[in-house]
Amino acid sequence: MIDILICDAHLYLDQDWEIPGGWIAIEKNRIHSVGGPQQSPPQAGRVINAGGRLVTPGLVNAHHHMYQNLTRSYAPATRLRLFAWLQALYPLWAGLDADSVYVSTYIAMIELLLGGCTTSMDHMYIHPRPRLIDEQFRAARDIGMRFYATRGSMTRAQADGGLPPSDLVQDEDTILSDCERLVSAFHDPAPGAMGRVALGPVSMFSASERIMRESLTMAERLDLRLHTHLGEDMEEDDFCLSMYNCTPTEQFERMGWASPRTWVAHYIYPSPSEVTRMAKAGISVVQCPSSNMMIGGGSADALDMRERGIKVGLGCNGSATTDHASMWMETRNAMLLGRVSHGPAAMGAREALDMATRGGAACLGWDDEIGHLRPGACADLVIWHANEVALAGAITDPVEAWLRCGPAVAGTSIVNGRVLVENCQPTMTALKDMLREHAQQARRIQKIA
Template sequence: MAETPCDLLISNAYIYVDTDWEVPDGWIAISDGRIHSIGTATDEIPDARSRIDARGRLVTPGLINVHHHMYQNLTRSYAPVVNAGLFDWLTTLYPLWARVDDEAVYLSTWVAMAELLLGGCTLSSDHMYLHPRDGLIDAQIRASRDLGFRFYANRGSMTRSTADGGLPPVQVVQEPDVILADSERLIDAYHDPSPGAMSRVALAPCSPFSVTAELMSDTAALAESRDVRLHTHLAEDHDELAYCREVYGMSPVDYFDSVGWLQSRSWVAHFIYPSDDEQARMGAAGVGVAHCPSSNMLIGGGTADVARLRALGAPVGLGCDGSASTDHGSMWLEARAALTLGRYRGGSTAMTARDVLNIATRGSAACLGWDDETGHLRPGSCADLVIWTGSAMALAGAITDPVEAWLRCGPMSADTTIVAGRILVRDGQIQNSAASDIVTAHTVEARRIQGVAL
């Protein structure tokens, strides 16, 4: 009996399978949402129901975004704060963000995920930490399912309002018992620990200056009991360092340790201002770090020492951060920024395109605890992958190393983005008929939130 045909075959491509496996002039077969097999032109090519000729193009695992605030695309490039520091930026925007509801969150999440898909991202976390109304993460899950996007929801939280010496207004903070109860509800409803899951949930108090130590400790205990991951911002800003010393009498990393978060279940965003010893402690504990180069440079507050953290054993992934600080959702742009910033900081040998691709795939998957089946294209892994395209003019002469050319000779974009074996971007276009209506509705919501008349 003839073997059942695969669902899809991509041929004639340069395939970056994993850190130690690249296939020039190769093919890759997909069946039932998984990578079925990989080979070269000289191997027997399996039959397939559908084929894509990717001649002369690069195929990589889908990029994985490990830090984002999707709702913030409702206030992109907001004029009063384009040149503000972190704390001024937050205190100006918090009152606007307090206006979000489930419709605004659904639309902003849909737009963010579509933009990520166009930039070669197939799996993203999102740190939704303000909750002026109930059900906002439910709206995010609904958007991810409508698009077919693989999503790691982060149940964020804030308890310290301006009345308690914090930065956010009272409308966006919650009581600890409400936060913990909703965290359990979301885990029950949406956290799928099974292989090939399309949604998972992490617990994510916002930052040392927006929640209490008690909530941090209680959240760590809940994560342990329910076997879910932990995420927060850490060592992001000089003001945060001063806050921790004044309020807790210790550095952010010592505080992080004191509340039970210095463990491999955790990953943190930014991690710009630790000491050498603190970097070593984080690496030894296996705490992941989300590197967000564009946001760091635009806010102007420094950036993580990515090369050293990786050498110390810390998983380092890539994040595009909030769409009101980065103002875009392209993981390709973040990857290129990571390459150039890494070389600017550490010299010409400090970062290569392959280092960055490893960070954006394997490293990001490790931050999420999902590197067994995402972040690579080995047979049996999730069929989440990208066929990259660039203009003939931009790539003219780039004939010796397609992986280096991917970041050096851009701009590049996703010609085809596949999630769980489904083509969600084809010929550089989102394959969802709702896109135009979603963008129109999103504009209405953005104007409402920013107080701009229609």
């Protein structure tokens, strides 16, 4: 028996596969079948008439820092460059605890769902108290979101030439044993998993060579994915030159990180020959368009990387740099950036949507099951709300209209076969209480009485 049938939809199922006026059937937590107007759909327990609206795979957020919800739009830091911005916020983030991480993850996931995201990673690299990622998994379970945690780490304090204060770094042995604990508690490599764990020393300038190398060794031993920030700021080039006498990419290669197991955030400043080498090595890259523009540090040339064979996904990045978490917005900004750099013929809504779905799924090593809606895929999809005013007059191409005429929000979001957003509202009943708790925690973290 089919559980949910969505009919009369413009289906964007995958790159190069769309069905106008189509239907899509969900059985349990998988896509069962799809069809066009000439094919009869199966009987279903629940039928949702999409009324001609666009249905896409759920968008995949391949880089985020959800705890930063607690310091969004923090006034003293809004005009700072990356390193100064981090140093202004580290003392506040030192106040993170179990309750604040739970509630900030909860609110971040609701916001992501409303923006059409059904799978998100999170790169949690601040660990002033133990077992904070456990709280993120608790929030993901309570909501029902597909979640890829990345156990981030910082080892190099200011006194050792790094950026963070000493109370935010950990020693390598503590980090490695916590990574191992998290993997055994939460990493599910099985098909259809709702939770996985990757290893993610934060960046070359705040993580030691030892933790980079030992994370790689552990990832190979336990078959895990690796993640870090790379080429995010020109200051990283200066740092690597003085610390390692080479560029960030060269150090990355020396440590053995250039492999298909790795996806990196940003990668704005490689040379053309470095991009060619990384493509050959098989790494994936996450472009974070809004965050990059907000902090004024340039942006990865995603189109060029895709042409060279690198799989490129999209990410919201930290809630305190982007100050919002809408994957629809990131998709639109990725399209705009591509057109600014390469002209209007080079990039349209479909290329951007491919990055936000297949591209993000490839970053997570998960594009066999998510990021598309082929039969057998995970039942993660979005029926996009059609704003009649915004879409008035847009009648020739529903995918282009979706990305050009927004802002667009999810009308219905389904994750693992469960409806988590309906009529543009989350189905969880705890949201009001969570927002109240989030407001209290934000005041505490920002030291506002």
